[in-house]
Amino acid sequence: MSFRGFLIKVCHVTGLPVLEPFVRLAYGEDPKEQFRGIAKFILVPLLAVGLFLGAWSMAARVVVTDSMKLPGPGETWNAGTQLFAMHFEQRRADAEKQREKARSAIKLYAQAKATEKIAQKSEDPAKQKALQARASVLKRQALDAANYVPSSAPTFVDQIITSLKTVFFGFMVATLIAVPIGILCGMSPWFNAAFNPFIQVFKPVSPLAWLPLAGLVIVWWYSSLQSEPFFSKAFLISAITVSLCSLWPTLVNTTLGVASVDKDYLNVARVLNLSWSQRLFKIILPASLPLMFAGLRISLGVGWMVLIAADMLAQNPGLGKFVWDEFQNGSSLTYARIAFSVIVIGLIGLLLDRFMIFLRNLVSFGNPAAA
Amino acid sequence: MSIATLAQPVSRSSPLPEPPPPIMTMRGVSKGFGQGITRTEVLSNINLKIRPGEFLAVVGFSGSGKTTFTNLLAGLEMPDEGEVLFEGQPITGPGPERGLVFQNYSLLPWLTVRGNIALSVNRVFSHWPSRKRRDHVEKFINMVGLKHAAHRRPHELSGGMRQRTSLARTLAMKPKVLLLDEPLSALDALTRSVLQDEILRIWREEQQTCLMITNDVDEAIIVADRIVALNPGPRASLGPMFSVELARPRNRTELNHDEYFKGLRNAVTNYLVAVRQKDRDDQAARASQPRFELPELEPIVPSKPSVSVFSRSVSNSGQ
Ligand SMILES: Nc1ncnc2c1ncn2[C@@H]1O[C@H](COP(=O)(O)OP(=O)(O)OP(=O)(O)O)[C@@H](O)[C@H]1O
Numbered sequence: 001m002s003f004r005g006f007l008i009k010v011c012h013v014t015g016l017p018v019l020e021p022f023v024r025l026a027y028g029e030d031p032k033e034q035f036r037g038i039a040k041f042i043l044v045p046l047l048a049v050g051l052f053l054g055a056w057s058m059a060a061r062v063v064v065t066d067s068m069k070l071p072g073p074g075e076t077w078n079a080g081t082q083l084f085a086m087h088f089e090q091r092r093a094d095a096e097k098q099r100e101k102a103r104s105a106i107k108l109y110a111q112a113k114a115t116e117k118i119a120q121k122s123e124d125p126a127k128q129k130a131l132q133a134r135a136s137v138l139k140r141q142a143l144d145a146a147n148y149v150p151s152s153a154p155t156f157v158d159q160i161i162t163s164l165k166t167v168f169f170g171f172m173v174a175t176l177i178a179v180p181i182g183i184l185c186g187m188s189p190w191f192n193a194a195f196n197p198f199i200q201v202f203k204p205v206s207p208l209a210w211l212p213l214a215g216l217v218i219v220w221w222y223s224s225l226q227s228e229p230f231f232s233k234a235f236l237i238s239a240i241t242v243s244l245c246s247l248w249p250t251l252v253n254t255t256l257g258v259a260s261v262d263k264d265y266l267n268v269a270r271v272l273n274l275s276w277s278q279r280l281f282k283i284i285l286p287a288s289l290p291l292m293f294a295g296l297r298i299s300l301g302v303g304w305m306v307l308i309a310a311d312m313l314a315q316n317p318g319l320g321k322f323v324w325d326e327f328q329n330g331s332s333l334t335y336a337r338i339a340f341s342v343i344v345i346g347l348i349g350l351l352l353d354r355f356m357i358f359l360r361n362l363v364s365f366g367n368p369a370a371a
Numbered sequence: 372m373s374i375a376t377l378a379q380p381v382s383r384s385s386p387l388p389e390p391p392p393p394i395m396t397m398r399g400v401s402k403g404f405g406q407g408i409t410r411t412e413v414l415s416n417i418n419l420k421i422r423p424g425e426f427l428a429v430v431g432f433s434g435s436g437k438t439t440f441t442n443l444l445a446g447l448e449m450p451d452e453g454e455v456l457f458e459g460q461p462i463t464g465p466g467p468e469r470g471l472v473f474q475n476y477s478l479l480p481w482l483t484v485r486g487n488i489a490l491s492v493n494r495v496f497s498h499w500p501s502r503k504r505r506d507h508v509e510k511f512i513n514m515v516g517l518k519h520a521a522h523r524r525p526h527e528l529s530g531g532m533r534q535r536t537s538l539a540r541t542l543a544m545k546p547k548v549l550l551l552d553e554p555l556s557a558l559d560a561l562t563r564s565v566l567q568d569e570i571l572r573i574w575r576e577e578q579q580t581c582l583m584i585t586n587d588v589d590e591a592i593i594v595a596d597r598i599v600a601l602n603p604g605p606r607a608s609l610g611p612m613f614s615v616e617l618a619r620p621r622n623r624t625e626l627n628h629d630e631y632f633k634g635l636r637n638a639v640t641n642y643l644v645a646v647r648q649k650d651r652d653d654q655a656a657r658a659s660q661p662r663f664e665l666p667e668l669e670p671i672v673p674s675k676p677s678v679s680v681f682s683r684s685v686s687n688s689g690q
Pocket residue numbers: 404405411413431432433434435436437438439440474604
């Protein structure tokens with residue numbers, strides 16, 4: 001395949017048809033046609049965004065109460081840049097503090113060594129003992145300083161990272177549960193009949209209803225643990241709520257994908273006398289991957305949406321808690337920050353979706369339309 | 372089937388000696404699909420003996436049950452009545468000794484040409500060392516002339532290349548019987564004749580038994596030792612067997628002027644056309660029949676001439 005063909009294929013598989021006209025233009029294909037493509041994918045969306053911003057600023061001038069005011073695009077942007085500036089300022093301060101601590105750790109350690117040396121030389125046993133005790137205290141202080149972890153409040157960026165971690169953890173748990181069960185349901189109508197009532201009933205349940213139950217189970221589980229658990233309680237509650245909600249699309253789509261494997265492929269397996277596991281791994285799974293990934297994509301979208309609500313309610317650090325805290329604070333910047341968070345949440349959701357489309361296209365054998 | 376006299380082509384050579392036991396036998400096989408009111412009977416009372424090493428062609432119209440017929444031989448379907456034997460044993464399911472080339476190729480789209488062929492080789496020859504298996508796969512890729520496309524996936528192949536891949540996948544299993552379900556119908560005439568020659572070459576080299584389904588009488592005559600017609604369904608049965616007494620290799624252009632070839636082609640074609648016409652007539656007759664048949668009552672009349680019976684019945688009704 002030519003390099004040009006390869007680039008165009010990459011555009012399709014990554015779900016970025018935006019870039020295709022540029023590739024074609026770079027290779028000197030009919031410019032008129034390509035400019036139409038550019039207009040469609042870039043100019044028109046830009047125009048629409050511009051119109052939206054205009055409408056938004058107008059609305060910001062109108063929607064005003066005694067104490068509150070809808071922030072305009074400019075305020076939102078400023079609040080956002082400020083949030084990032086605060087994050088970097090915090091990081092810088094933390095790093096500075098850490099460097100300072102490291103320096104003092106070295107100093108303390110040197111002192112401890114010197115004290116030890118003096119203690120060795122000293123003849124008076126009582127003085128020697130006192131000096132050695134002093135040295136070990138200094139050593140411990142040095143160790144503490146060296147292991148210093150800044151304990152400042154999480155910034156906006158920290159909250160984003162926490163949210164991403166939570167959603168991925170929850171999504172992973174859901175995938176590990178949903179895919180095997182979906183495969184079993186797809187392969188055996190009996191199994192499907194047994195599972196179907198649960199799927200039908202639990203699928204439409206809102207995350208807010210799951211949350212207290214998940215919380216109960218986690219609290220019970222933690223109370224029975226002896227050692228210090230690896231995850232914090234709030235994190236697990238949010239993650240499990242995400243799992244419970246993002247389970248269903250994957251489960252349903254996997255079942256459908258496995259159940260609708262082309263009969264001809266199964267006949268190939270029969271003619272070759274493939275064993276059960278070979279049939280599963282060589283025929284059924286590859287054939288159902290595109291539908292399975294379509295399900296995973298919906299699941300991740302649902303998970304991200306649910307996570308914000310779960311964070312708010314479970315008080316788990318994350319974007320949801322950030323929004324909630326801002327709302328409770330009621331500073332002059334509150335609504336601008338919340339508006340900015342809304343946009344960031346949307347953009348991250350978009351990126352996650354693109355990423356899943358990319359994965360799905362990868363397993364659709366270079367034929368995205370077929371999936 | 373009660374189709375009347377058909378001019379059998381004159382045999383040029385002396386009749387064969389006693390044939391060896393058949394490699395596959397169908398005895399009184401019937402097959403239908405569905406239940407109750409939606410049931411369709413596809414095949415009915417099929418009897419066939421396939422001789423080892425022969426090339427048998429089955430010709431029939433579309434929808435007459437040819438795929439069902441091959442699936443029965445392959446073991447993908449089980450007969451409702453009768454039995455299918457392979458080397459004297461009733462078959463219980465599909466197996467690699469009966470290689471089936473599917474009508475719609477059925478290549479796995481996520482595997483390359485090489486991957487599709489390797490799948491069957493790795494399965495059937497799992498006891499071979501991996502080096503030998505790899506060489507075997509390459510040999511069959513080369514045999515069907517796909518060396519340059521071995522890394523491509525099915526959606527990047529032309530119809531003919533897909534068909535070759537499908538053929539290579541089945542041939543690489545080294546089946547004793549090769550079942551080809553309309554392998555060439557979807558191809559253009561040029562590719563078709565090239566692939567016919569390749570199939571014939573492989574059949575000769577591997578000394579397999581070959582059964583090929585086709586809807587093209589010329590193709591059947593060019594490749595086959597014997598031709599059998601499948602009558603139109605539903606309840607299709609096998610028609611007469613035509614043996615093709617033409618020396619191999621057969622040359623298409625020369626055959627076009629050969630009287631024997633023309634005679635055989637006419638005989639087969641005429642049979643197929645006649646049997647279809649009869650089928651249509653039967654259907655038309657069935658359709659024009661009243662839905663509720665009157666009970667067949669024989670009027671009890673003393674032996675009198677029919678005219679007087681008629682006049683008497685008229686006079687009776689008039690009374
Ligand atoms: N699995 C099935 N269930 C129900 N009916 C079937 C099934 N398979 C085949 N049939 C019916 O059996 C008849 C013969 O089908 P078959 O596919 O064997 O025909 P064919 O001769 O191979 O046709 P073609 O030349 O178009 O491939 C058709 O009327 C079809 O509807």
